[in-house]
Structures are given as C-alpha cells and as structure tokens.
Amino acid sequence: MSDARVTFALEDVQYLYNRRNLALDGISLTIREGERVALLGANGSGKSTLLKLLDGLISPSAGRMSVFGEQVDTLDDDSDAAHRFHRRVGLVFQDPDVQLFSPTVGDDVAFGPLQLGLPLVEVRRRVEAALTQMDIMHLRDRAPFELSGGEKKRAAIASVLSLEPDVVLLDEPTASLDPRTKWVLVNLIQQLGQHGKTIIVATHELEIVPIVADRVLVIGENRRVLADGPATAILEDRALLVEANLIHEHLHRHLAFTHSHEHDAGHHGETTVH
Amino acid sequence: MTAEAIATPAPTRRHRPGFVEKTLAGISASVESAIFSEENARRPGFLQRRDPRAKLLAFVLLVVATAISREWPALLAVVLAANAAAWASSLDMGLFVKRVWLGIPLFSGVVIIPSVFFIGHTALLEVPLGIGTLHVYREGLAAAGIFILRVGASVSLAILLILTTPWADILKSLRFFRVPTIFILILAMTYRYIFLFLHTLNGMFQARKSRVVARTSGREQRWWIVSSMGVLMSRSFRMSDDVYRAMLARGFNHQFRTLMDYRFRVADGAMMLTAAAGAAAIIGANWILP
Numbered sequence: 371m372s373d374a375r376v377t378f379a380l381e382d383v384q385y386l387y388n389r390r391n392l393a394l395d396g397i398s399l400t401i402r403e404g405e406r407v408a409l410l411g412a413n414g415s416g417k418s419t420l421l422k423l424l425d426g427l428i429s430p431s432a433g434r435m436s437v438f439g440e441q442v443d444t445l446d447d448d449s450d451a452a453h454r455f456h457r458r459v460g461l462v463f464q465d466p467d468v469q470l471f472s473p474t475v476g477d478d479v480a481f482g483p484l485q486l487g488l489p490l491v492e493v494r495r496r497v498e499a500a501l502t503q504m505d506i507m508h509l510r511d512r513a514p515f516e517l518s519g520g521e522k523k524r525a526a527i528a529s530v531l532s533l534e535p536d537v538v539l540l541d542e543p544t545a546s547l548d549p550r551t552k553w554v555l556v557n558l559i560q561q562l563g564q565h566g567k568t569i570i571v572a573t574h575e576l577e578i579v580p581i582v583a584d585r586v587l588v589i590g591e592n593r594r595v596l597a598d599g600p601a602t603a604i605l606e607d608r609a610l611l612v613e614a615n616l617i618h619e620h621l622h623r624h625l626a627f628t629h630s631h632e633h634d635a636g637h638h639g640e641t642t643v644h
Numbered sequence: 645m646t647a648e649a650i651a652t653p654a655p656t657r658r659h660r661p662g663f664v665e666k667t668l669a670g671i672s673a674s675v676e677s678a679i680f681s682e683e684n685a686r687r688p689g690f691l692q693r694r695d696p697r698a699k700l701l702a703f704v705l706l707v708v709a710t711a712i713s714r715e716w717p718a719l720l721a722v723v724l725a726a727n728a729a730a731w732a733s734s735l736d737m738g739l740f741v742k743r744v745w746l747g748i749p750l751f752s753g754v755v756i757i758p759s760v761f762f763i764g765h766t767a768l769l770e771v772p773l774g775i776g777t778l779h780v781y782r783e784g785l786a787a788a789g790i791f792i793l794r795v796g797a798s799v800s801l802a803i804l805l806i807l808t809t810p811w812a813d814i815l816k817s818l819r820f821f822r823v824p825t826i827f828i829l830i831l832a833m834t835y836r837y838i839f840l841f842l843h844t845l846n847g848m849f850q851a852r853k854s855r856v857v858a859r860t861s862g863r864e865q866r867w868w869i870v871s872s873m874g875v876l877m878s879r880s881f882r883m884s885d886d887v888y889r890a891m892l893a894r895g896f897n898h899q900f901r902t903l904m905d906y907r908f909r910v911a912d913g914a915m916m917l918t919a920a921a922g923a924a925a926i927i928g929a930n931w932i933l934p
Binding site: 422425427452453456457460461463465467468469470471472473474476477480481482484485486487490493494497511513514515516529530533 | 675678679682686810811812815832833835836837839840843883886887889890891892893894895896897899901902903905
C-alpha cells in the first residue's frame, strides 16, 4: 500500500466554524489510493467536517491540504478545479434527504453524470449500473418521500456511484438503519473497497469497522487525531476507545472476539462475565 | 382516590379536535393524496402509457378551448370524454367523480348563485320574500350552468392529468414548452422538500401532543405555533445550505440538465391530433351551435 499514490495529504489542518468555533485542530494525515479507512470519533468530534473538507466543500482555516498531488486549500464552487475534483471524489451525506433532491431516484442518480456533460447514452449506462449495484432498479421512478430509510441510503450511495469516483467518502452510512439493511450496506461498502476504490467511512459503530476498513483514524474529543493504525490493533485498544468516547468503560462491545472481565464490585455490586 | 374511581372514567364532553389534531390530519391527508396520485400514475392504463409531453400539450389545448367555450353541449362533451378517459385509464370512477364535483365546481356554484337572480329578463320562477319578490331568470340560470360546467370540465382535465402522470414527468414535460430549466429545478425541489418538511412538522406536532398534560391557553397555543414556524424556517435554511453543498459535491455548475427517457409513439401523436381536433370543435361550437 505504501507504494500507492497519495490521494489526500493534510498537514496541520485546522477548521473553524463561523471563524471562531473550532471543528478540527492540527489534523495531519496521509491517505493513499485504494485504502479503506474508518474515521472513528464521538458525536461532535469533527468527522463530518473532515469529510466535507476532503470533498472540497469547505476549505481549511489553516494548514495545507493536497488531493491527488494538487494543492486544494481553496476551491471556488464554480471553478474547473472544483468540477474536476468532484468527478474524482464523491461524498455520501449522513442525511439522505439532503442528497436526494430530485423528484425521482432515477433523476437523482442521473444528476451527477448529467452535470459532467456526459453523452446521454453514457448517462443512462451509469444510472443503470449504479441502480443495479445498489439493487434498487425497481425504485428508479419512485419519489424520495415514498422510500424507507434504508432505501434512501442506497439511493444516496447510487447517486454518488454514478459519478464513478476514485474516492468514496461515506458519512455515518449505517446510522439509524435496521440490522438487515445495515449489513446489506456494509457488504456493499466492502464490495466497493474490493473494486479498488479509496473508501473513507466516518462512523462510531465499531462493529462495522473491521469489515469496511483496514485502517482506522481516531479523532478525539479535542478534535485532533488521537490514533492512526490498523483496524484490529485500534479496536483492541480499550483504553484508547474509552478516551475517544467510543465505548464506555462499563458498556461492553462484542466484536469478532469475546472477552471476559469483572465490574468493580462497588459499582454494580455484581459480576458480569462474557 | 379509590381504584374503582380511577377505573371508571367520569362522563366527559364529546372530544372536539383541536388545532394539533386538525394540523396532523391535514398533513396526513396531503401526503396520502400525493402518494395516491403517484400510485395511480404508475398503474397500467390508457393515459398512463402516453408520453407526458403529448398529454401536457393535449391538456393545455383542451383547457384553453374549454375556457373559451360558451356552449353547454361542447362542455358536456369534454366532461364525458374526460370520464371515458379516466375509465380507460383504470382510475377509480367513484373517486374521480367525487374529486371533480365535490370541490371547486361546488364552490363555484355557490359563488355564481346570485347571478341566477340578477341576470336576464325571462323569469322562470318567483320566490316571494317578505320585502319583495325574487325572480329566477332563465338567462342567469343558463349562465350559471355553463360556468359550473366549464369549471367542472377544466377540473376533470386537470385531475385526469395529475392522476395519470407522475409529478416528475409533468415537470420535465415543461421543458417541451421552453420553460427555463432553473424554474423547473426550483419547482421540482420545492415539491420534493414540501414532503420532508411536512414530515418534520408532523413530528413536531406529535411531540407536542405527547407532552401536553394540561389544558393550554389560546395564548400558549399561538406562541407555540409561532415558535414552531421559526424552528421550521431555521431548519429549512440549514437544509437548503446542505442541499446546495450536496449539489456542488456532484458537480453542479448552475447549468441544470435533465434526463428525458420518453418515447413519442404513433398513439401519442394520434392522441394529440384528437385533442387538437376536439379543441377546434369546442371553439367552433361557439359559432356553429344556435
């Protein structure tokens, strides 16, 4: 992986909301082509902000950011650079209602390719491919308000896949989904990674991390990178996860491994063994 | 208080729905109506199979002709033709007739009633009142009948179009009439997000209903309505910003393009020609009929 080209390189990046509220601080990271990365962090740690930054929707308040070797500290909404950028990097927003703004699912999936100015034959091919990949061809003519939460999520991902981006950024893709829909989406994200796309998933659902990512970046509540390493190592570092507010010391998670420990007798007055 | 007293509810006044219940019912009705229209538009049927552009053009021609028409036989023919088309399109006829005649034409009838007593000179009926006599004039009655029929015919055509064409297709077909694409985009997004905000509003009203544990004053209710309007507006601003970012993220460059996958078939051409001939006949009837 180290021989692969660098996709994102951030150096001491800071982002301030409304020029005064700190959302990200001193973020330095490098993500290479084809990597599958999970951004872990508690609510409000800045995961969504970091994804928007990586998608060029907002610019760093301080620090340097390069994407595909080009400096993109500021991206004008209407510039050619911005259009070129969005051809290669796609963001699936946390709220699918934000992303599905067209009257039908088919129109939404076609929106990106049409904006690229592609020939209509190619637009139709991409729409069909994306709908098939997400297994929602039957929803093509449906209005977004007729869809369930899971269907909306799939449609939102399809609307990004039709751009055929090199990088797919996903913001909390499995939040508020029922278990079956969640695992269908997890499998789809896994397949995207297997197709060689660079995948960056922001989540605080630890159980999906080993499946969708090989590398984990933990963002702490101080909005700085707290840890960066292989998924298995990070997920086994209980102290780190507690510090990042991803688990509570008295709540237990069940991943691919089983564990056993005892509570402090003074706390619950009982022993729980897993 | 004994357990028996708790178990036996005291006789209460009949519950009258308050503004929360009425608003919730209104929101549900709007969403149900839209879903019902979309479902009908996807059913297999004569008009559902037609190209939406041909349908929209036929609709415009017939509505313009109906608006110009002064002859009741021509207007009646439009109403009957619309009903026949609704039947051929597998629409629920009872519901179709109810939607057409229980709304706007009935309201128009109430508006036009005074003309029955004041327009014309051939009295058909005398209504004695204490202070004088009111006459029902033949000319006034005829004018009112034609007016109601004209409204009924226009509403029949409009409901036929709405129930057999998905809203998205109607909007896209506006391109055929050279309506600017940005205008179509705004209309489409407005329609899309109205449902989302109705959903949000529904949640806000239900949340309030679940927490109201005592009678609230009119002042409190008004304050709540004003504050919920403010919250909704603030949410809509935030969402519009996010939606714009989502559009930019997919390469939006203010040059909006749409995908039109419509095929203009022989049957669509035949329908358009029939509508054009029908419109000409309706207008021509103004001069031909005595």
